[in-house]
Amino acid sequence: MADITDVSYRPGLSTPIGMDVVDFAELRERGRRREIDLATPQRPDFHHLIHVAADAEPLPHAVDFATHVIEPGGWLWVRPGQVHQYAAEPGGALHRSRGVIVIWRPGFVAVDPPLGEPPVLPTGPTADLVDQARRHLLAEYDELGTLTLEAHNKVLRALLAVLLLRLAHAGPEPSTAAPPDGPFERFRAAVERDFTRTHRVADYAAALGYSTRTLTRAALAASGTTAKAHLDARIVLEAKRLLVHTDATSADVARLLGFRNPGDFNKFFRKHDGRTPLAFRAEARGTARP
Template sequence: MTEITDVAYRPGVNAPIGMDVIDFAELRSRARRRGIDLAGPQRPDFHHLIHVHADAPALAHTVDFTQHVIPPGGYLWVRPGQVHQYGALSRSRGTIVIWRPGFVTVDPPTPQSPVLPGPSAREPVDLALRHLLADYADLGSMTLEAHNSTLRMLLSVLLVRLAHAGPEPPPSTPADGPFERFRAAVERGFTRTHRVADYAADLGYSTRTLTRATLAATGRSAKSYLDARIVLEAKRLLVHTDRASADVARHLGFASASDFSKFFRRHDGRTPLAFRAEARGTRGPHGSGASSSR
């Protein structure tokens, strides 16, 4: 089974600091040079905004076990740390904007589905993208500092346009508010502690404050959000690696494989090994999926 490929940010030679723009052909070329299988699971440490050209075929793209079809003219955002896999990239054409965390302070829309609803909503977004691409290519007309500042602003405009392209604007979540701080803390610590109270103590909030903020931002409690993050990482490791269930349990901070199995079954309805077998299409004749520890 192919391991998850961790992909570090490595822009082109002439790219500005923190952001780059590539087309699908260049992506395939870079992947060949770096020995990356684009159809295999990758975990980048930077943002991807994938745009399929309006006159190109749709592109299938899988993000954390959910397959999306990006239609002609559509967009899809992949967040740093998400595991994603490209479909038949050579059959489509498009542009990918990549940027490091912190390059802009604006987030694109919802993590999984920033696919625009229709042509009428795409025109202002496409205009913002064209403006970004034009300034990206115009490297020599300004100082490097001014060029980077311009690109930060234009990328922010594009992301705000994307966020408001749907029928309703997204809920506002301050970048330094309780939920955003909790989300960042969970990303750093979900393999260390599974208790919301620990995050609340570290951040200087009450558990009630974190729960209210998480409910407002995601529609689920802080504990439910934390548990879902642990389950997602467990699924990534079970499907995309050959680690034994006990190894996955240790990596995720469980005291024992038994505790991990109970936790996973409570949230998914299957044992870790049954989930792995079903996800890989290797379920055994008795429905157990496998008889070994792997």
């Protein structure tokens, strides 16, 4: 069992404010210098856009209990707050593969299209357009001295937004993002902020000035699940993070997540996972008895 390492945004020297580009070799070196074991669970407070070179080996990458394989030419977006792990053991995939990681602080770009797991592998003409966007972004990133810092950052913001939008539409069916200031996005942000304080959709609706029916319709349209299902899933995810990556007791986890008593938490968790919290922990850590 390994505790979660909270990783804050620390760009390299002489990099644009709010964004950085790191290849896999530099990532390993930064981990060594900062004494961060890349094979352990990490929770960064910034975005990761991971790209595996077209002629490199696939890269397995774990994000919140799901392991994804980024194929050559593929991409994976890890958002702030997600717990992820590299296959970084000596001689492992991170050492054998090649690629780059674009990292940026929340707010560096306004666009936030629905791109994430599973990894995106552009094909056909779209692949060429995505690669052009990638090369243009990296070229501008390297040209730090040809523009003022303010102009340089504006160019990078625009090019990163283009790359994200190209990737969001790289699949067979382009995704449609919910309006950034619409009911669902406001609800999702409120849940992220307050899910340990209240577990009632009605409380979020009242705080945001919507009816519960409006939030449910917005959630169904944007994610295919109800507002209550979205809220419960967020609570379950955090419970699993705490159970697997910390030694907190079930009672401790219940308290941290805002449950009145451990019994309510046990019932809630079992309803959504099918196991008790401690049974889930034992299976996830490989310590369950046969």
